[in-house]
Amino acid sequence: MTGLHERHLAVSPTWLALYYRQPLELTHGEGRHVWDADGNRYLDFFGGILTTMTAHALPEVTKAVSEQAGRIIHSSTLYLNRPMVELAERVAALSGIPDARVFFTTSGTEANDTALLLATAHRGSNQILAMRNSYHGRSFSAVSITGNRSWSTTSLSPLQTLYVHGGVRGRGPYAELSDEQFVKACVADLEDLLGHTRGAAALIAEPIQGVGGFTAPPDGLYAAFREVLDRHGILWISDEVQTGWGRTGDHFWGWQAHASNGPPDILTFAKGIGNGMSIGGVVARAEVMNSLDANSISTFGGSPVTMAAGLANLSYLLEHDLQGNARRVGGLLIERLRAVGAGSPAVREVRGRGLMIGIELVKPGSDEADPEAAAAVLEAAREGGLLIGKGGGHDTSVLRIAPPLSLTVAEAEEGAEILAEALRAAG
Template structure:
């Protein structure tokens, strides 16, 4: 493995993040477990950054891809009719709840958010965009502009004129102690103030994650985006919900994350889990917005026959097995267990989450300050214990986990046991 790591460092950029002091190579997987090159097995609670949504080596997905490969047609591009693309678009349009919806497919969430921002700025003839503090929307020029997390921003240049809103930052002194209703009222007041002071007329859109992924699974209280939408609608401002991580039933309480707020946005972006590892992303939007662009367009690889075969099979599996309900059950077991244990673990500053999207924030018990060092210790110890997790947050101190939606109750209990065991180990180290 040391030889492979040396080769990686020789030819890959040094900003390409690798987990663990001794990075692992995953060579096989089945169900919700993976195996590394040394033969070590892990229960996967990060799913390739929320991408292997229904686990590994799923027969329905594998067979759908094999059937498409057997035709000899791996690629045609969108200048020809693509049956699988049309079938998938019909399903997504129906599930979205957006009136007269149309769908455009891309290869990633970054591309999807770029496309949505193009649609919004073109429709409104404005480069002004609202986004949320602590957000992450991608690594391209435009999406970095609407990202509000310094660790992920390489420069301040942007094709957009962006203003950032409150909504997932209740830890700040001015909001601490407020009820949900009080916090929502404060955030809406700030939105109105931004529109009165920081922008000219014709703001294009608000883009927001219902649960912030890279931000450490922070989230606005239910109802905030509905309150925001009232103000947006009064100004004609469009609403883009970034569902790259929150879509397809992951939150358990809704099929798309924004539905937890009682909101139907003008557009939703999606990617990650839909292809269960195959590259697929896209935008579902009101038909008038999608049709509005005047220039000719296509997607060379977006919505290609292989990714469409995988995505159709994955979405059918999610619906046929009611994985949204399963995520609600297994997620509740884990989140309730973490919250019950938190008071006896001084290193745990917060437990939050919804469905199979949950996080533990680690802090220095003496000061209450965020502790990235403790998060790193957890990562190392959880790997040794046979669990793969992720991390994030503004300070890198948040353990974020999102297992495949196919997680069983037995696996949920097993994973919870590992997490609690590692937290107890790290907590004891600090105490000593």
């Protein structure tokens, strides 16, 4: 155990988990690589939990942060803030939501917390529909709508939460159905559930479940849900904290895979837009955003420095077509990983979209989740020079792969080879 690790344990809560038997201290990064305190270099396939979206130490972002910090670091939302207004204008236009209003927070948790506040105020109801296997953050309200037992830290709640089928395609009572039958069954379940409720405020859903193991329903499920929700006046909140900004390759937002009847009522975002700076936010049409009948501010949301970073990062993403790169390189990577998985009896499924890929591990010859194998592969990949993540609703048995969106073909091939060797070493 290193001295820093001992010091960490002495001052940190026991539930603040660290990866690896010998935790890493990352000291610097560049592009798609990071270095630890011992000088070891790693290919980064997790990006600080899908947050280093473009690249480590991206010159355009570091320059914007430095220049803004040299002018003014903080003012709060009590004063006009040009970088905040400029980023809000761009996010509103990109969101697809008509007459959009944007409120900036400091995290995805806070963004989802705000979305719940808006929805419950607008509808006059504290009843929320959420997806099974979901994760929306660590605040009291966000935990109370989390459908993943590994992250649901208390059963106490300020909300009445009802859980809906559909977030996991490959497990559960509808797994054997065709996509069309799956959607119909989930819609029927939603209709039945609403027959036993009294005016829910909103359905909150991740288009692709992040912590849940990069699981997703068939395209169009949330559009089918939306038809039901609209009949009941229930809002749809799309949690885009992990799926936003083109990570899925095919779409800029995850909701666009379910877009036959338009954008969500509320969209939340965070992580990648700041490329490591603390930015979260909520987009909603004015009618919903203006529902609050009391004063509110944000001390740190919309900080001039973080907004400058977000503007520079978003400009780089769009100007270099990183969404297209995620589609092209992500497509190559997932096919390469499927070929690797086909040769491993421990791999149940390789799934994903763009540069958001999950590898689900099971005990060979069974359908039983194998978190020990996932932990072993994580360690072996690190030994090979690759950093990945873990997740899943079935005892953390899914390897999560989400590199910066500027990943090159050569780096994708290198990472896939290291993963193949890690699976062999761990198996």
